[in-house]
Amino acid sequence: MNTPFRFKLQLAPFFPYLHSILTPSFPRCLWRGNLSQPEIALTFDDGPHPEYTLELLKVLDQFQITASFFWLGQWVEQYPEIAQAVYQRGHWIGLHGYQHQSFPFLSEIELKQSLEKTQTAIFKACHLEPELILDVRPPNGFFLPQTLELLTAWGYRPVMWSVVPEDWLHPGVNVVTQRVIKQTQNGSIIVLHDGYFGGKDVAKTVQEIIPKLLEQNYRFVTISKFWQSAKPMI
Template sequence: MQFAPLYPILYPILKRTFPNCLWSGSPQRKAIALTFDDGPHPKYTPQLLQVLDRYNITASFFWLGACVKAAPTVAREVYQQGHWIGLHGYHHRSFPLLKPDALKESLEKTQDAICQACQFEPKHIRDVRPPNGLFTPQTLKLLHQWQYRPVMWSVVPEDWVSPGVEVVVRRVIQQVRNGSLIVLHDGYHGGEDVAQTTNRLIPQLLQQGYKFVTIEELSTF
């Protein structure tokens, strides 16, 4: 069963209930953020980078530490091309299932893997997106305590179940608004279509007058 039709209903409810997460940008500006979860992938992410480079678009990537370890060269290429980097945990495990020590270790290990792969000095990567979009008030309390910023979404076309490029593109176009935070996937689930999907989406959204920004830029509007 696909839950894509429910996300536009859930989003405004969750945004009101948990205002300390970043759900979207300003509704007064035609700025949107294109984000990608579950990578980097040795095949799908380089294909995606070619598309982003073709249109001169800067995106945001939320990485799994294990995938960074498996594809450090790809991670470094993403970073060197100027894309924004966030954390998605070391493995794709829902944060509420982890004890606080295990959650903290997962985030720190992912950050260390990114620093090693991208060859920059260790620093605090602030943005975190919980796998599956699942969290509890306690999860958010811990993330804020550790000085992380929870980053969520406003457009989720459910590409990880591979409904087809046309379906994903249509869902995004129908849901996108000023300030939208769009989630796609360049990992092992959904990533096989990500380059083609993105190549179809970007020109349509540009034609509608949207400007693509990173998570950091979106949060300042």
Template sequence: MQLAPVFPILYRILQPTFPSCLWSGSVREPIVALTFDDGPHPQYTPELLEVLDKYKIPASFFWLGVCVERSPEVAKAVYQRGHWVGLHGYNHQMFTSFTPPNLKQNLEKTQLAIAQACQLDFDYVQTHVRDVRPPNGVFTPQILNSLQQWNYRPVMWSVVPEDWVLPGVAIVVQRVLSQVQNGALIVLHDGMFGGAEVAETTALIVKNLLQRGFRFVTVEQLWQLNSVV
């Protein structure tokens, strides 16, 4: 069963129900945030970086701790380019399967992997790498309360083209372009599932949106802009 047609409906339902999450940015400006889950990947992420470098645009990456440990040099390359980094859990295990202490430990383990790969102080990472996207977008009100209690910021999405099932570049691009509006927060994947086509897909999306007059921002910039609206 394809879920792509369901995500726009879910967004319209969930966004006003859970306003503490970042779902999108202000509709007053032609801005869009590109985000990438499940990386870093030793092949797909460097290919994606070449596209982002070519167009000189920022992106946001939600990393799995185990993938950071496997590809530390790729993680470091992403960070050194100034892209925004967030957490996607250590190994893509659903947050609903954890007790609160275990979930906190899972996130801290991912932060530690990032600190070691990017050669950063662990305390700095704990303070600055605090955006969290739950695997599969699954959360409960209790999970949100815990994340906020631990000073994490939950980040969701407004455009999900279901690229991880590899429906084809043309279909993914069409889904994104048909749903994008001011403030869109787009989810793509540079990991094992979906990553094989992410560079080509991203290049087509970026080229089209730049022609439409959109400006690319990071998740951090969306938070900042939303706070002053």
């Protein structure tokens, strides 16, 4: 199994401030939805996983929530039936690279191949045409201006986040839930993980988060809906 680089530091308290700095600096990325609408997007990175993703799907089914999944191509190839189960439920599908490698560490050719290889894996598993899989979330949230230039030149749409509870560090379901509830506002893009890192508690976490956010009258939408109201990329 590929062992990806991960943040080990506890940075959760700083992400809201970092988000406010990065958002205007990189308008080519989708950082959030419409602030005037009580709509939020629940997104999941690093899957599909044969256990964690299936547990997660049961919770999403229970509340009839449609989410967005950013997949690693290597796991789509290994677990195509799990990928198909996600897609058949109408969840939105995006790319997270073939392996969990930070994009700035890849050459231009390697990055392009990583994305195209993942698109091909998704097509084989779900019969979703590659030209319809355009949303890309960089692993670890790492990118450079050159990374964005390449992604947009190739026709991809960079997707980031506004609520990052650091579930991959396993701080516990209660801590992750509290962070999400505290930070969520209109247009929030919440990032959780259903892969090998962070996925162990994802179903329990979502079971706690969804009803609390519904009580606050938020509506769950996909990343596709957020793009519809986004300003054109510069």
